[in-house]
Amino acid sequence: MTEQITVIGGGLAGCEAAWQAAKRGVKVRLYEMKPGKYSEAHHLPGLSELVCSNSLRGDSLENAVGLLKEELRRLGSLFMEGAEATKVPAGGALAVDRELFSTYITKMIEEHPDIEVVREELTRIPEEGIVVVASGPLTSGPLAEEIGGLAGSYLYFYDAIAPIVAADSIDYDKAFRASRYGKGDGDDYLNCPMNEEQYHHFVKELLAAEKVEPKSFEKVVHFEGCMPIEEMASRGIETLRFGPMKPVGLTDPRVGVEPYAVIQLRQENREATMFNLVGFQTKLTWPEQKRIFRMIPGLEQAQFLRLGSMHRNTFINAPQLLLATCQLKSDPRVLFAGQITGVEGYVESASSGFVAGVNAARLAKGEELTVPPAETAIGALARHITNTEAAHFQPMNVNYGLFPPLPGRIKKKEKRGLLAQRGLEALEAWLPGVAG
Numbered sequence: 038m039t040e041q042i043t044v045i046g047g048g049l050a051g052c053e054a055a056w057q058a059a060k061r062g063v064k065v066r067l068y069e070m071k072p073g074k075y076s077e078a079h080h081l082p083g084l085s086e087l088v089c090s091n092s093l094r095g096d097s098l099e100n101a102v103g104l105l106k107e108e109l110r111r112l113g114s115l116f117m118e119g120a121e122a123t124k125v126p127a128g129g130a131l132a133v134d135r136e137l138f139s140t141y142i143t144k145m146i147e148e149h150p151d152i153e154v155v156r157e158e159l160t161r162i163p164e165e166g167i168v169v170v171a172s173g174p175l176t177s178g179p180l181a182e183e184i185g186g187l188a189g190s191y192l193y194f195y196d197a198i199a200p201i202v203a204a205d206s207i208d209y210d211k212a213f214r215a216s217r218y219g220k221g222d223g224d225d226y227l228n229c230p231m232n233e234e235q236y237h238h239f240v241k242e243l244l245a246a247e248k249v250e251p252k253s254f255e256k257v258v259h260f261e262g263c264m265p266i267e268e269m270a271s272r273g274i275e276t277l278r279f280g281p282m283k284p285v286g287l288t289d290p291r292v293g294v295e296p297y298a299v300i301q302l303r304q305e306n307r308e309a310t311m312f313n314l315v316g317f318q319t320k321l322t323w324p325e326q327k328r329i330f331r332m333i334p335g336l337e338q339a340q341f342l343r344l345g346s347m348h349r350n351t352f353i354n355a356p357q358l359l360l361a362t363c364q365l366k367s368d369p370r371v372l373f374a375g376q377i378t379g380v381e382g383y384v385e386s387a388s389s390g391f392v393a394g395v396n397a398a399r400l401a402k403g404e405e406l407t408v409p410p411a412e413t414a415i416g417a418l419a420r421h422i423t424n425t426e427a428a429h430f431q432p433m434n435v436n437y438g439l440f441p442p443l444p445g446r447i448k449k450k451e452k453r454g455l456l457a458q459r460g461l462e463a464l465e466a467w468l469p470g471v472a473g
């Protein structure tokens with residue numbers, strides 16, 4: 038019986054999987070190719086790097102991602118421990134200082150006596166032993182080829198990243214502090230207001246701006262939750278005003294009314310020296326980004342610390358290839374976790390890493406593998422990854438349709454509260470002692 042496992046990739050899923058397996062008394066060898074080799078989207082040398090937004094999204098128990106986070110908290114997830122320790126103000130959302138977050142997780146993993154971190158690119162899946170593949174959407178080329186061979190094929194779609202500006206380059210006479218409907222501390226975001234004329238001019242310029250074109254042989258498929266801003270704008274003049282530029286619930290205190298449209302800036306680090314443009318992921322060329330985004334009131338003199346970009350995302354056809362335990366049907370000693378399974382999002386990736394870590398440990402110890410209960414958000418996610426082809430394109434929300442039916446005549450919000458309660462009871466039954 039092997040009591041050692043290999044994890045490939047020290048991202049959100051890989052670190053959570055390694056942590057959970059080690060917590061269960063199994064030795065882990067974790068391979069991470071940074072800092073020797075970086076993907077196009079990774080920049081920090083540490084583990085568990087958040088590549089785009091620094092937000093882990095809503096923290097309320099009334100939405101799927103909030104439920105997932107609460108379950109992870111109760112399950113003793115390292116991801117949530119790191120997030121709590123490094124959070125920054127973000128209204129009703131949970132956002133973190135990405136450098137502190139990565140530093141925190143790296144330290145915890147590196148100092149764990151049962152985890153050995155090997156800073157090397159793995160180009161092949163080891164032929165023996167239990168392996169968790171968590172190399173992410175930007176899995177390095179040779180390994181992606183190998184996974185393609187093993188899994189029959191792999192797929193891809195495109196993702197885009199939002200720009201970050203320096204706080205001291207923002208014009209605070211124009212930008213105002215407020216969070217939507219006064220959530221959080223009520224002033225967690227900076228908001229750049231636009232009037233109707235400015236908005237129309239901005240959309241027109243955005244549509245005409247030069248974009249980075251994909252290579253001719255590449256078919257560009259975007260994930261809806263990470264749609265480039267210019268792509269959204271092309272769907273209709275009002276689309277942005279009902280999307281990332283929505284003014285609802287954001288009153289400009291200087292005039293006492295909601296602006297016609299708003300660009301929100303979210304604090305990026307603890308020192309509040311950087312802000313990201315919320316929802317402004319883009320594939321405009323770099324000079325065009327500077328030109329167009331400096332049209333935003335308050336950002337005329339903006340200094341860009343990071344510009345937006347677009348990346349290919351690799352994933353396997355999980356519904357066809359994986360069991361809900363995260364195991365590869367054709368070779369059950371190999372488990373997959375994180376975005377390479379087609380699931381999308383930081384919290385979702387960490388959640389799937391949690392399930393893979395628990396199951397890899399069980400496999401190493403000769404125990405029976407399980408899927409978290411269907412009443413839980415983490416259980417729904419595991420089923421969602423493997424049951425639905427559509428998982429690749431709508432995974433930001435756990436599919437509530439997968440939960441068992443509840444008694445009729447309950448309002449939606451109450452239903453979700455009830456699910457949370459039932460979910461916690463089910464969690465306790467799954468991993469006794471964790472949900473108390």
Ligand SMILES: Cc1cc2nc3c(=O)[nH]c(=O)nc-3n(C[C@H](O)[C@H](O)[C@H](O)COP(=O)(O)OP(=O)(O)OC[C@H]3O[C@@H](n4cnc5c(N)ncnc54)[C@H](O)[C@@H]3O)c2cc1C
Nearest residue numbers: 046048049050070089090159172173177375376382383386
């Ligand atoms: C461009 C982009 C923007 C995104 N924006 C958001 C967002 O705003 N919000 C959100 O919730 N989610 C976002 N996501 C999704 C989110 O990043 C991922 O879901 C999450 O980071 C994936 O976690 P992971 O552990 O699967 O992969 P990662 O966090 O990418 O970790 C994989 C790790 O494996 C390493 N690695 C790769 N190949 C090898 C190899 N051969 N050998 C050794 N190590 C290797 C990499 O260096 C990396 O550290 C975005 C993804 C991308 C690509």
